Amino acid sequence: MxxxxxxxxxxxxxxxxxxxxxxxxxYLDVCQGDFARALELYxxxxxxxxxxxxxxxxxxxxLRNAYDRIMRERYVEGGNWLFDDQSPVNxxxxxxxxxxxxxxxxxxxRKAIKDALTLGGREASPSSVVAHLPFGFWAHLSDRxxxxxxxxxxxxxxxxxxxxxTELDARIRLISECRNRIAxxxxxxxxxxxxxxxxxxxxxxxxxxxxxxxxxxxxxxDGETQVERFLREHPLDTxxxxxxxxxxxxxxxxxxxxxxxxxxxxxxxxxxxxxxCCRYEExxxxxxxxxxxxxxxxxxxLAIQHVTAWDIHDMVFAADGQSVTVTxxxxxxxxxxxxxxxxxxxxxxxxxxxxSVWEFGAEHERCFPQRREEGTEE
Numbered sequence: 001m002x003x004x005x006x007x008x009x010x011x012x013x014x015x016x017x018x019x020x021x022x023x024x025x026x027y028l029d030v031c032q033g034d035f036a037r038a039l040e041l042y043x044x045x046x047x048x049x050x051x052x053x054x055x056x057x058x059x060x061x062x063l064r065n066a067y068d069r070i071m072r073e074r075y076v077e078g079g080n081w082l083f084d085d086q087s088p089v090n091x092x093x094x095x096x097x098x099x100x101x102x103x104x105x106x107x108x109x110r111k112a113i114k115d116a117l118t119l120g121g122r123e124a125s126p127s128s129v130v131a132h133l134p135f136g137f138w139a140h141l142s143d144r145x146x147x148x149x150x151x152x153x154x155x156x157x158x159x160x161x162x163x164x165x166t167e168l169d170a171r172i173r174l175i176s177e178c179r180n181r182i183a184x185x186x187x188x189x190x191x192x193x194x195x196x197x198x199x200x201x202x203x204x205x206x207x208x209x210x211x212x213x214x215x216x217x218x219x220x221x222d223g224e225t226q227v228e229r230f231l232r233e234h235p236l237d238t239x240x241x242x243x244x245x246x247x248x249x250x251x252x253x254x255x256x257x258x259x260x261x262x263x264x265x266x267x268x269x270x271x272x273x274x275x276x277c278c279r280y281e282e283x284x285x286x287x288x289x290x291x292x293x294x295x296x297x298x299x300x301x302l303a304i305q306h307v308t309a310w311d312i313h314d315m316v317f318a319a320d321g322q323s324v325t326v327t328x329x330x331x332x333x334x335x336x337x338x339x340x341x342x343x344x345x346x347x348x349x350x351x352x353x354x355x356s357v358w359e360f361g362a363e364h365e366r367c368f369p370q371r372r373e374e375g376t377e378e
Contacts, residue, residue, distance in 0.1 A: 015039065026187055028350040030240060032321030034250060035352060041239050045189060049182040051230045052198050055219060056135075056179050059205045062212045063172075064138050066158045068130050074154055080126045082113055088149040089113070095145045105145035112137040139176040142169040160211055171204050189236055202227035251324055251348055252315060258354070259328070262307040267298055275355035283342055283361030307332040322348045329364065339364045 015024055015035060019042070027038035071081040078084035085091065090113070093105040112133055120128035141150055142165060151165050159168065178201045181188065188198050195201075202225045209219060221229060254273050261267050271291060280288045280297075288294045309331040316325040326344045331337070341362045349355040 023185075025350055030190070033348050033350050033352045037239060041189075044234060044236070044239060045187060046185070047234070048188050048198060048227070048230060049185075051226050052178065052188070052202055053182050055202055055205045055209075055226055056175060056182075058219065059175065059209045059212075060135050060138070060179075062209055064130055064133065066212050067138060067141060067155060068126075070154055070158050072126075074157075082126055082129050088146065088154075089141070093145060093149065105143075109137060109140065135176055135179055139169075139172045142172060144169070158212065163211075168208075171208065174201060175205060175208075198227050199225070199231060250352060251317070251346075254348075254352075254354065255315065255324060255326060255346060256312065259310045259312060262310050265302060265307075267295075270295075270298070273354055275349050275351070275353040278353075278355050278357070280357045281359060283359040305332050305334045324348075 015038075024038065027041050028035070031037035031041055075081040075084075075087060078086055081087045081089065089106060089109045091106065094102050095105045097103055113129065116129045116132035117124050119132040124132075140146075141155060144166070147165060156163065156165070174195055178188075178196060178198070181196075188196075191197060206219045206225050219225065224232070257269065258273055261270065274291055274294065276291050277289075278291065278294065280294055282288075286297075288297050307330070309329070311329045311331075313327040313329065318324065324346045326346060327341070328344065329339065329341050331339045341364050343360045343362075345356075345358040346354055347356040
């Protein structure tokens with residue numbers, strides 16, 4: 001599905017109401033203020049998450065069934081390992097923290113089992129509890145606190161001989177962290193940690209799933225994971241790299257439309273182009289802050305001045321994607337005709353609206369006071 005944006009719906013405040021300003025900002029920053037591209041990137045991120053979540057689901061089911069199976073086979077001290085109060089996941093397991101305090105490493109496990117029992121309804125079966133336990137519960141079982149009571153006597157038998165518990169625990173926790181990011185609709189591209197790159201996480205998933213289910217090679221297609229295939233067929237660069245030209249085009253159009261307003265004397269779209277908090281500094285000193293002051297200034301100038309031309313010579317787009325420097329010539333008539341050149345530094349906010357203008361002026365007539373005419377002596 002591709003979501004359509006009505007380009008004239010600026011500033012598209014509905015996107016902020018939908019996604020929230022902080023979440024939308026992450027996408028706008030990458031897309032340099034372009035709403036259409038930001039929404040395309042958001043949709044791309046959801047699609048990527050769906051692909052990765054499918055492989056995580058394969059692994060999660062395999063992991064919990066493998067752990068449950070080995071525990072049912074080898075835990076013979078009491079009843080079912082999830083229901084027995086003295087099982088390695090239920091009994092108190094005091095462990096010292098780095099701060100020196102003591103905590104019960106099984107406190108969260110008992111709560112997870114209790115919640116799963118509630119979800120399973122009255123007289124929930126062990127298989128129902130297994131199905132309702134969160135992925136974090138299973139990821140927690142291979143940590144250091146459970147090494148002697150769970151890993152050595154039971155869980156290591158699930159994995160190939162010689163598996164390093166510490167390394168395995170780190171990999172499973174990485175999958176769990178990525179799963180949580182997807183579930184909370186967080187950004188998956190350009191992660192803060194390199195190990196959270198979706199392609200890298202999916203490779204871990206495929207590797208671990210293959211260890212649990214050797215027949216699980218269906219996750220690879222011609223040696224390629226599902227995430228790798230998605231990224232190949234839908235490369236992020238096709239969205240991000242085209243943003244510069246797209247944002248540039250949008251900003252250029254906004255600037256040209258604004259300059260033309262002074263000639264046509266039609267400012268009906270002014271509020272679409274300018275932020276309500278815009279600061280506008282004219283080249284000879286006056287400063288206007290906010291659209292209310294700007295409208296009063298415009299009304300005053302329309303009453304005393306007639307602009308015949310405001311010609312743009314050049315535009316230079318800054319690397320930040322939000323600032324544009326414009327050189328121009330302004331021609332108008334008040335009490336008498338006037339022509340002068342100038343330069344404007346125009347900044348766009350995250351919503352693609354102009355939020356500051358800083359103008360500089362110069363005499364239109366040029367002279368070369370130090371140039372000597374040909375044939376003159378020094």
